[in-house]
Amino acid sequence: xxxxxxxxxxxxxxxxxxxxxxxxxxxxxxxxxxxxxxxxxxxxxxxxxxxxxxxxxxxxxxxxxxxxxxxxxxxxxxxxxxxxxxxxxxxxxxxxxxxxxxxxxxxxxxxxxxxxxxxxxxxxxxxxxxxxxxxxxxxxxxxxxxxxxxxxxxxxxxxxxxxxxxxxxxxxxxxxxxxxxxxxxxxxxxxxxxxxxxxxxxxxxxxxxxxx
Numbered sequence: 001x002x003x004x005x006x007x008x009x010x011x012x013x014x015x016x017x018x019x020x021x022x023x024x025x026x027x028x029x030x031x032x033x034x035x036x037x038x039x040x041x042x043x044x045x046x047x048x049x050x051x052x053x054x055x056x057x058x059x060x061x062x063x064x065x066x067x068x069x070x071x072x073x074x075x076x077x078x079x080x081x082x083x084x085x086x087x088x089x090x091x092x093x094x095x096x097x098x099x100x101x102x103x104x105x106x107x108x109x110x111x112x113x114x115x116x117x118x119x120x121x122x123x124x125x126x127x128x129x130x131x132x133x134x135x136x137x138x139x140x141x142x143x144x145x146x147x148x149x150x151x152x153x154x155x156x157x158x159x160x161x162x163x164x165x166x167x168x169x170x171x172x173x174x175x176x177x178x179x180x181x182x183x184x185x186x187x188x189x190x191x192x193x194x195x196x197x198x199x200x201x202x203x204x205x206x207x208x209x210x211x212x
Contacts, residue, residue, distance in 0.1 A: 011126035019102025024122035053077035056094035129206035
């Protein structure tokens with residue numbers, strides 16, 4: 001499974017440009033049906049808006065790409081929005097920019113900047129993630145080893161998702177497939193082999209690539 005980039009979660013932000021309100025809504029969508037449903041949901045919530053322009057990409061190779069100006073002059077909204085999704089390499093996501101007209105016309109160039117800027121801003125505000133093939137693992141150790149493991153774990157590429165406590169401590173750690181041998185070496189070095197390890201089948205898991 002090749003890594004792909006998408007957004008972390010559903011999100012929205014608002015910009016005001018020359019008295020017009022631009023509300024950018026974005027959501028991860030795995031299919032065109034999900035994207036269309038999201039567009040319909042936003043349109044229903046903002047049915048009094050002047051425009052609800054949209055764009056989405058679907059598929060590992062962005063096999064499906066759609067854009068809609070929703071009444072704005074042709075090429076001033078949907079396509080610029082789609083171009084930002086492509087420029088930032090966003091897969092499997094749908095964005096809708098709602099506009100409440102404020103009485104001042106922006107012109108073609110102004111509209112392009114407003115719509116593309118709204119998409120760029122909402123993507124960077126929510127943050128992008130890289131979906132990489134990784135192995136979910138559970139490492140169980142005694143309490144006497146927890147301090148050393150937690151200290152050393154912070155300086156590794158392994159993702160510590162969660163911890164559970166019983167008579168021993170279990171760490172739920174995601175490991176990128178190509179780092180798995182390094183992970184085993186790490187565990188053996190830190191615990192001198194005093195650990196129990198279970199793992200699941202590899203799956204695509206999110207790794208942050210944007211920091212605020």
